[in-house]
Amino acid sequence: MSQDAGTDSGSDDTTGAAGDYRALVRSSLDDPEGFWGAAAQELTWIHPPKTVLKDRAPFYDWFPDGVLNVCYNALDRHVIDGRADQLALIYDSPVTGTQRSYTYAELLDEVARFAGVLRDLGVSKGDRVVVYLPMIPEAVITMLACARIGAVHSVVFGGFAPAELAARIEDAEPVVVVSASCGVEPTRVVEYKPMLDEALRRSSHQPQHCVIVQREQALAELGETDLEWSQLMRPGAIAPAECVKILATDPLYVLYTSGTTGKPKGIVRDSGGYAVALRWSMSNLYDVQPGETWFCGSDVGWVVGHSYIVYAPLLTGATTILYEGKPVGTPDAGAYWRLIQDYGAVAAFTAPTAIRAIKKVDPDAALLAGYDTSSLRTLFLAGERLDPDTWEWATQALGVPVVDNWWQTETGWPITINPVGITLLPIKPGSSGPATVGYDVQVLDPSGQPTEPGVEGAICIRQPLPPGTLPTLWRDDERYVSSYLSAFPGYYLTGDGGYVDEDGYVFVMGRTDDVLNVAGHRLSTGSLEEALAGHPSVAECAVIGIRDALKGQVPRALVVLKAGIQLDEAGTAALQAELVDRVRAEVGAVAALRQVDVVDGLPKTRSGKILRKTMRQIADGDEAVVPSTIEDVSVLDGLRGVLSGPDRSS
Numbered sequence: 267m268s269q270d271a272g273t274d275s276g277s278d279d280t281t282g283a284a285g286d287y288r289a290l291v292r293s294s295l296d297d298p299e300g301f302w303g304a305a306a307q308e309l310t311w312i313h314p315p316k317t318v319l320k321d322r323a324p325f326y327d328w329f330p331d332g333v334l335n336v337c338y339n340a341l342d343r344h345v346i347d348g349r350a351d352q353l354a355l356i357y358d359s360p361v362t363g364t365q366r367s368y369t370y371a372e373l374l375d376e377v378a379r380f381a382g383v384l385r386d387l388g389v390s391k392g393d394r395v396v397v398y399l400p401m402i403p404e405a406v407i408t409m410l411a412c413a414r415i416g417a418v419h420s421v422v423f424g425g426f427a428p429a430e431l432a433a434r435i436e437d438a439e440p441v442v443v444v445s446a447s448c449g450v451e452p453t454r455v456v457e458y459k460p461m462l463d464e465a466l467r468r469s470s471h472q473p474q475h476c477v478i479v480q481r482e483q484a485l486a487e488l489g490e491t492d493l494e495w496s497q498l499m500r501p502g503a504i505a506p507a508e509c510v511k512i513l514a515t516d517p518l519y520v521l522y523t524s525g526t527t528g529k530p531k532g533i534v535r536d537s538g539g540y541a542v543a544l545r546w547s548m549s550n551l552y553d554v555q556p557g558e559t560w561f562c563g564s565d566v567g568w569v570v571g572h573s574y575i576v577y578a579p580l581l582t583g584a585t586t587i588l589y590e591g592k593p594v595g596t597p598d599a600g601a602y603w604r605l606i607q608d609y610g611a612v613a614a615f616t617a618p619t620a621i622r623a624i625k626k627v628d629p630d631a632a633l634l635a636g637y638d639t640s641s642l643r644t645l646f647l648a649g650e651r652l653d654p655d656t657w658e659w660a661t662q663a664l665g666v667p668v669v670d671n672w673w674q675t676e677t678g679w680p681i682t683i684n685p686v687g688i689t690l691l692p693i694k695p696g697s698s699g700p701a702t703v704g705y706d707v708q709v710l711d712p713s714g715q716p717t718e719p720g721v722e723g724a725i726c727i728r729q730p731l732p733p734g735t736l737p738t739l740w741r742d743d744e745r746y747v748s749s750y751l752s753a754f755p756g757y758y759l760t761g762d763g764g765y766v767d768e769d770g771y772v773f774v775m776g777r778t779d780d781v782l783n784v785a786g787h788r789l790s791t792g793s794l795e796e797a798l799a800g801h802p803s804v805a806e807c808a809v810i811g812i813r814d815a816l817k818g819q820v821p822r823a824l825v826v827l828k829a830g831i832q833l834d835e836a837g838t839a840a841l842q843a844e845l846v847d848r849v850r851a852e853v854g855a856v857a858a859l860r861q862v863d864v865v866d867g868l869p870k871t872r873s874g875k876i877l878r879k880t881m882r883q884i885a886d887g888d889e890a891v892v893p894s895t896i897e898d899v900s901v902l903d904g905l906r907g908v909l910s911g912p913d914r915s916s
């Protein structure tokens with residue numbers, strides 16, 4: 267493969283690699299049955315699908331009569347095929363000083379036994395298991411154990427606070443919750459068990475049991491219905507569970523993600539379509555082949571972690587690295603380079619913010635010189651916009667292609683990417699690449715017409731979406747349709763705005779709704795606003811995401827006090843601190859809210875919609891679009907000084 271990672275000149279290559287790839291994408295859209303039917307043959311099926319795609323527009327089912335087991339495809343079949351002694355999972359934890367690895371045979375043994383534990387606790391096919399765990403092997407084991415017995419896992423990111431966890435428990439109604447005594451952050455031990463207990467106090471649904479992984483950094487006090495992982499898994503205590511038969515359309519997991527309201531959306535992931543898409547993507551998009559090692563620096567609580575720490579590498583028979591640490595500070599900005607060297611990773615995947623963090627601490631990439639990263643073929647970045655400066659820095663430092671890819675919890679795998687495993691197309695900094703095989707990406711204007719190349723609009727995907735993408739929302743078809751399909755019938759609305767250039771490269775410019783993206787973490791303005799509004803002094807509030815050099819975006823809050831409340835400077839400062847603490851306690855530390863301003867009023871339209879976008883544009887120093895429907899322009903004018911004032915957010 268060419269190592270020329272330079273900028274593209276903008277050539278209109280309709281022949282050669284670009285033309286061939288465009289033809290492949292076209293064929294996947296014209297003949298989805300043929301394309302995905304062939305891709306499905308990479309998996310082992312109990313009953314191979316006779317039907318590839320069932321159209322129940324606006325719903326679509328992939329491989330509706332196929333029967334398989336995803337865990338079997340991720341573990342058992344590799345053991346049978348001669349990979350028993352190959353490493354499946356490498357756990358590397360600088361925050362606890364631990365390194366541990368599992369061969370495919372060893373991981374299968376752990377998973378089958380934990381599946382037996384879940385079965386004996388009464389978990390059966392279709393039941394939910396909520397997983398609230400840090401980046402430890404037990405998280406991967408639990409996810410696969412659920413897949414083995416057909417239980418639906420729902421992993422909740424460890425950085426979320428009790429209220430967020432409670433909302434997910436209420437909605438998913440798990441039979442069992444699997445958690446740990448603590449997570450280990452670089453500067454502190456985060457006790458998970460008290461947060462779980464608080465979440466259960468807030469939830470009307472109660473699981474039958476909580477299984478707790480006791481970690482020596484902070485042991486948890488166990489209650490009556492709590493069980494200890496190591497006790498349940500002690501040698502000889504449990505009969506392993508076999509794989510059960512799963513319909514391809516049965517849910518593998520539900521992963522909650524942020525919308526604009528405070529109520530998270532339960533993204534449903536099916537089993538067969540997801541496994542087919544991920545297996546295909548690992549070799550064809552990420553250029554990782556069976557037997558190779560790959561490092562994905564994300565978290566199992568996010569979709570990137572689900573797809574590319576756990577399922578895709580294991581479905582491929584590759585070795586995956588589970589890293590409990592940060593890109594910087596554990597112990598330094600060479601941490602990722604060490605992982606690549608020590609385990610011979612052929613490719614790595616993380617968020618741009620991680621690279622910006624490394625660049626900030628080690629601007630000349632001096633630490634990189636101390637490591638042999640010659641195994642690395644590609645660096646992939648996703649989760650937020652990859653700014654050209656960060657792309658340039660990483661490209662220069664590593665000397666390998668640095669490949670942006672754009673996707674969302676909803677899609678499960680990339681909507682756009684440079685398909686490195688098929689061919690490395692020219693890279694255009696600022697673009698996340700051309701549409702991926704299976705995705706008919708269209709940029710629409712407000713009337714639903716496709717825009718001309720280079721003209722911004724709402725980025726949409728024409729239905730049917732490819733396998734692996736969300737079939738619906740958990741127990742809420744109606745919300746699925748109203749959130750994603752009603753704006754432009756026949757199209758899935760991504761919620762991102764941007765444009766496509768004349769070569770078919772997509773440029774994603776940011777969300778068109780009020781979803782925040784803080785250090786690659788997707789958060790809802792609604793959750794933060796709910797936390798603020800719960801304070802007795804707050805009459806109303808708005809949260810906006812403003813540009814940040816390290817985290818991409820950070821939240822900023824504007825609050826209006828209840829009538830009659832007058833605060834002096836010290837009182838205001840105390841309230842601001844209380845509100846920051848409140849968001850941390852209710853939403854989680856990852857929300858990273860630092861700046862709260864007390865204001866006299868919030869600008870609204872005549873129908874009462876708060877003009878968050880306009881405020882964001884003013885705060886970012888961009889040209890602000892003031893809608894003609896504004897109720898009282900003087901309120902906005904009164905805020906201009908506050909919004910464009912000093913950024914105290916970091």
Ligand code: COA
Nearest residue numbers: 424425449451456564570617619620623649785786855856
């Ligand atoms: N459990 C508990 N707390 C967590 C947590 C977890 N799993 N993850 C983060 N937090 C806490 C952090 O300790 C921090 O707390 P603090 O305010 O007390 O310091 C807070 O949440 C914010 O964390 P983070 O967003 O990680 O910011 P940071 O300033 O500590 O680090 C980066 C900045 C760029 C190094 C970090 O965001 C990072 O590694 N990002 C990678 C991006 C990524 O993995 N994205 C996933 C999508 S691909």
Ligand code: AMP
Nearest residue numbers: 648649650651671672673674675774788
């Ligand atoms: P999540 O569902 O948490 O993965 O967040 C998805 C959102 O993150 C998308 O809708 C985008 O707004 C943003 N995003 C993810 N990847 C990219 C990318 N490569 N470029 C621009 N934005 C991105």
